[in-house]
Amino acid sequence: MIYVYIKKELAKFETDIRDLCLAFFTLQKITYIIESNTTDESIDTVGAKPCEPQIANDDIVVNDYYTGALSGDRLQIKSELKRQLYNYLSKLTGKTLLWGTLTGIRPVNIVTKIIEDLVGNPLLTDDYIRNELKKEYYISDLKANELIRIAKKEIEILNRPEVKDYKKSYSIYVGVPFCKSTCLYCSFTSFNIEKFSKYVDTYLETLEKDFKSRIASIGGKALTLYIGGGTPTSLNEEQFERLLTIIDKYVDKSKCIEYTVEAGRPDTITKEKLIIMKKHGVTRISINPQSFNQRTLDLIGRKHTVKDVIKKFKLARSLGFDNINMDIILGLPNEHLLNVLKTLNGIRKLKPDSFTVHSLALKRAARLNFELDSWTKNYYLAGLGNQRRAKFCEPEGRREIDKMFKWSEYLAKYLNLHPYYLYRQKNMAGNLENVGYAKDGKECVYNIMMMSERHTVYGFGTATTKKVFYENDGSKRIESEEGYKSVIDYCKSFDTI
Numbered sequence: 001m002i003y004v005y006i007k008k009e010l011a012k013f014e015t016d017i018r019d020l021c022l023a024f025f026t027l028q029k030i031t032y033i034i035e036s037n038t039t040d041e042s043i044d045t046v047g048a049k050p051c052e053p054q055i056a057n058d059d060i061v062v063n064d065y066y067t068g069a070l071s072g073d074r075l076q077i078k079s080e081l082k083r084q085l086y087n088y089l090s091k092l093t094g095k096t097l098l099w100g101t102l103t104g105i106r107p108v109n110i111v112t113k114i115i116e117d118l119v120g121n122p123l124l125t126d127d128y129i130r131n132e133l134k135k136e137y138y139i140s141d142l143k144a145n146e147l148i149r150i151a152k153k154e155i156e157i158l159n160r161p162e163v164k165d166y167k168k169s170y171s172i173y174v175g176v177p178f179c180k181s182t183c184l185y186c187s188f189t190s191f192n193i194e195k196f197s198k199y200v201d202t203y204l205e206t207l208e209k210d211f212k213s214r215i216a217s218i219g220g221k222a223l224t225l226y227i228g229g230g231t232p233t234s235l236n237e238e239q240f241e242r243l244l245t246i247i248d249k250y251v252d253k254s255k256c257i258e259y260t261v262e263a264g265r266p267d268t269i270t271k272e273k274l275i276i277m278k279k280h281g282v283t284r285i286s287i288n289p290q291s292f293n294q295r296t297l298d299l300i301g302r303k304h305t306v307k308d309v310i311k312k313f314k315l316a317r318s319l320g321f322d323n324i325n326m327d328i329i330l331g332l333p334n335e336h337l338l339n340v341l342k343t344l345n346g347i348r349k350l351k352p353d354s355f356t357v358h359s360l361a362l363k364r365a366a367r368l369n370f371e372l373d374s375w376t377k378n379y380y381l382a383g384l385g386n387q388r389r390a391k392f393c394e395p396e397g398r399r400e401i402d403k404m405f406k407w408s409e410y411l412a413k414y415l416n417l418h419p420y421y422l423y424r425q426k427n428m429a430g431n432l433e434n435v436g437y438a439k440d441g442k443e444c445v446y447n448i449m450m451m452s453e454r455h456t457v458y459g460f461g462t463a464t465t466k467k468v469f470y471e472n473d474g475s476k477r478i479e480s481e482e483g484y485k486s487v488i489d490y491c492k493s494f495d496t497i
C-alpha cells in the first residue's frame with residue numbers, strides 16, 4: 001500500500017498529486033490522506049471517510065514532498081509542487097520518467113503554444129523548446145523531440161488551405177454506442193447490440209430528433225464528420241444506411257474535408273456497408289486489428305479473426321477506400337515483443353494510410369480492471385498469473401513496452417507514415433502515450449481538432465461531448481458539456497429534456 005499525504009492547502013491539487021504518484025506507482029493501490037481525511041481510491045473520493053491510516057512496516061509513505069512557499073499564480077504553484085513531488089518520488093523509487101512531471105492528456109498543446117507565441121522570434125529554435133520543456137517539466141529529450149515534431153506537423157496541417165479557416169466551422173461527432181461484444185479493456189460507452197436490439201431503431205429515431213432540434217441553431221458548415229462509438233458498423237445494413245441518411249439530411253457537408261466512420265471491428269464490416277459508405281461520401285474508415293495474434297483476440301473478447309482483418313481490409317481497398325486507418329494496442333495481456341512484431345508485420349503487409357498505436361490504458365470502468373478478481377482465474381489459465389496489475393510498473397515491463405513503441409515507430413517510418421497526433425490517458429501501460437501516424441494528406445483532422453481544442457465539436461447521440469470554442473480579444477476558452485451516457489435515458493428522456 002502507498003500512502004500519500006496531501007496538506008490541506010494543497011488539496012486543490014489533489015488530482016495532480018495523484019496522477020504523478022500513479023505515474024511512479026502505476027496501478028498500485030494508493031490511499032490519499034488529506035489532513036485527517038482518508039481518501040481510498042478503491043472506494044472513490046465520494047465515499048471517503050475520516051479515519052486514521054493503519055500504516056504497516058512495508059507500506060510506502062509519501063509525505064513532506066513540498067517545501068516551497070505558496071507563491072505565484074495557481075499554475076506556477078502547481079508546476080513547482082509537481083517538480084518537488086517528482087524529485088521526492090524519483091529519489092524514493094530510484095526512477096525517472098520520460099514524461100517528467102507531465103500528466104495531462106494533451107502535452108502537444110504546450111509546444112504548439114510555445115511555437116505560436118514566439119513565431120518570428122529568433123529565440124524560437126528546437127533547442128529553446130527542449131530547454132523550456134526540461135526546465136518546466138523535467139521531460140526527457142526523447143519525448144521533447146517527439147512533441148516538437150508532432151506540434152510542427154499539427155501547425156502545418158492547420159495551415160493547409162482547406163483547413164486554415166477551421167475557426168469559422170465546426171466538427172461533428174456522432175456516437176453509435178453498440179458493439180457485438182465487449183472488449184476486455186473497453187472503457188467506452190458500449191452496449192451489446194444483441195441485448196439492446198430493441199433500442200437500436202428508437203436510438204436512430206432519437207438521433208434524428210437530436211439533429212432536427214439542434215442543427216438549425218448551430219448553422220454553418222461542418223469541416224469534419226466522425227462517426228464513432230461503440231462500433232457504428234455493428235448496425236445492420238438497413239439501420240446503417242438510415243444513420244448515414246439522417247446525417248445527409250441535416251448536416252451541410254459542402255465544405256466537409258473529411259468524413260470518418262470508425263468501422264472498428266472487422267466482423268461487422270460487409271461489402272454492402274462499405275458500398276453504403278461510399279454512396280454517402282465517407283472518405284476515411286478504421287479497421288482495427290488491435291493484434292494479429294488470434295490467441296490475444298480471443299482472450300480480449302474481440303470475436304473476430306486475424307483473417308477477417310486481412311479480408312475486410314482488402315475488400316475495402318478493392319471498393320476504392322484510399323484512406324484506411326488501423327489501430328493496434330501495445331501491452332495487451334500475454335503479449336510480448338514477439339507478438340507485437342507479428343502484429344506490426346501484418347500491418348506492414350497491408351500498408352494502411354494511417355495507423356494509431358495505443359498503449360493499454362486500464363481505466364476503472366474497463367472489465368479488465370473492474371472485474372479483475374473474478375477474471376484473474378482466466379488470466380491464470382492463460383498463463384499470466386495474478387501479477388497483471390504490477391506488470392507494467394516494473395522496469396522490465398516498461399522496457400518491453402518501450403521496445404514495442406520503438407518498433408512501431410520503425411514500421412511507421414518504413415511505411416512513410418509520420419506522427420501527427422498524440423494524446424495520453426491515465427493509467428497507461430508503461431506511462432506512455434497513444435500516437436497517430438499517417439501519410440501526408442491522410443491525417444485525421446478531426447483527431448487534431450479534438451486534441452488541440454481550437455474549434456467547436458458538436459456531439460450527437462450518447463457518450464458524446466460538446467466542446468464549444470470561444471475566442472474574444474485574444475483570449476480563448478473551451479466550454480465542454482457531456483451528453484447522455486445511457487441509451488435508454490437518451491431514448492426515453494430526449495423529448496422531455
Ligand code: SF4
Pocket residue numbers: 178179181182183185186187188189190229230231264265
Ligand atoms: S470495439 Fe471499442 S467500443 Fe466496442 S467494446 Fe471494443 S473497445 Fe469498446
